[in-house]
Amino acid sequence: MSSPASRFREVIEGLAPGMRVAILTQDNPDPDAMGAALGVLYLCRRLNPDIEEASIFYGGTISHPQNKTMVNVLGLPMRKMKTFDPDNYGIVIVVDVASTGRKNLQSTDVKPDIIIDHHRDDPEGDYLLKDIRPIGAASTIVTSYLREYGLDFETGDDSTLDDVSKVATGLLVGIKTDTQELTSPNVTPLDFQCYEYLLKLCERKKLYQIINYTIPHYLYQLKATAYKALEIQHAVVVAGVGIIAPSQRDAIPIIADELLRMEGIETVVVYAIVGDRITSSLRTTNDGIEMNSFCHQVFGEEFSGGKMGCGGASVPLGFITPDEHSTDKTRDSVWEAVRAVVNHRVFRVASTG
Numbered sequence: 001m002s003s004p005a006s007r008f009r010e011v012i013e014g015l016a017p018g019m020r021v022a023i024l025t026q027d028n029p030d031p032d033a034m035g036a037a038l039g040v041l042y043l044c045r046r047l048n049p050d051i052e053e054a055s056i057f058y059g060g061t062i063s064h065p066q067n068k069t070m071v072n073v074l075g076l077p078m079r080k081m082k083t084f085d086p087d088n089y090g091i092v093i094v095v096d097v098a099s100t101g102r103k104n105l106q107s108t109d110v111k112p113d114i115i116i117d118h119h120r121d122d123p124e125g126d127y128l129l130k131d132i133r134p135i136g137a138a139s140t141i142v143t144s145y146l147r148e149y150g151l152d153f154e155t156g157d158d159s160t161l162d163d164v165s166k167v168a169t170g171l172l173v174g175i176k177t178d179t180q181e182l183t184s185p186n187v188t189p190l191d192f193q194c195y196e197y198l199l200k201l202c203e204r205k206k207l208y209q210i211i212n213y214t215i216p217h218y219l220y221q222l223k224a225t226a227y228k229a230l231e232i233q234h235a236v237v238v239a240g241v242g243i244i245a246p247s248q249r250d251a252i253p254i255i256a257d258e259l260l261r262m263e264g265i266e267t268v269v270v271y272a273i274v275g276d277r278i279t280s281s282l283r284t285t286n287d288g289i290e291m292n293s294f295c296h297q298v299f300g301e302e303f304s305g306g307k308m309g310c311g312g313a314s315v316p317l318g319f320i321t322p323d324e325h326s327t328d329k330t331r332d333s334v335w336e337a338v339r340a341v342v343n344h345r346v347f348r349v350a351s352t353g
């Protein structure tokens, strides 16, 4: 049995000249998904210069300010899934996700040829390579290939994408964020080794820019709104942020994570009206609260879920959704009604368990 790294090399080197490679990742890619995809793109080009084209596709949005910064700083060539035609690609590789057509990758159901992932998902079927490991980051797996090949980085051509320091920076950000700086429970010795390996290769200035990403003004404004609106009962805090634009949706989990650190607070619910839905992020450090059922009791089983102290909800507003014809007064009334219902329900569920 050859190692996954040598199997990957064998497959890529064996591709006929003119072949195209599609690299697919999560619909809403996080830094690990993007770092691992960039690493795979680099390996494909280095291992087989006769490949006609290798492209990364994603089906959703890149909206978190750090993820946007990563795309800009590294010049990531992320392409929209709309432009992906399976007929044009001889080989399909999925990274940081294993199944297509469901869960984190719903935008296509094409059958992959190669799977590189670290989630608890193990789709059946024949694949050229299925490398799924319980490990800190998908970027670690890709980095381990890079290490194993011992490629000579001096001889790569000088086009931007083949710049290994950029690739190493992307992979390093992937490991850093997915493992919370190597502190998450699923971290393995290989994560540490790859982290150290990448530190030597990465571009420190770009790394700094991504880690200390610029925070957009709207986030400060929404934080101010959330702090003004927050209601606390015992160890529970609820904060309604109001009616916000879909492009600002990421503020909700960011504010939830921040409020969870407040002294004396164990449970956080942050929510807003985004488009035609109430969108919410829930957090708890209280082991007595089972997050999934907490979410279901507050927002309904159909529209919410959670695990391990972390939950989310997306509840359709239906008929009362404010639209472009709604007056400010109507919008305020809708928000006021939503706020009253959600706050009341959270505190009721929290107090009755």
Ligand SMILES: [Mn+2]
Binding pocket: 032, 033, 096, 118, 136, 137, 138, 178
């Ligand atoms: Mn990951």
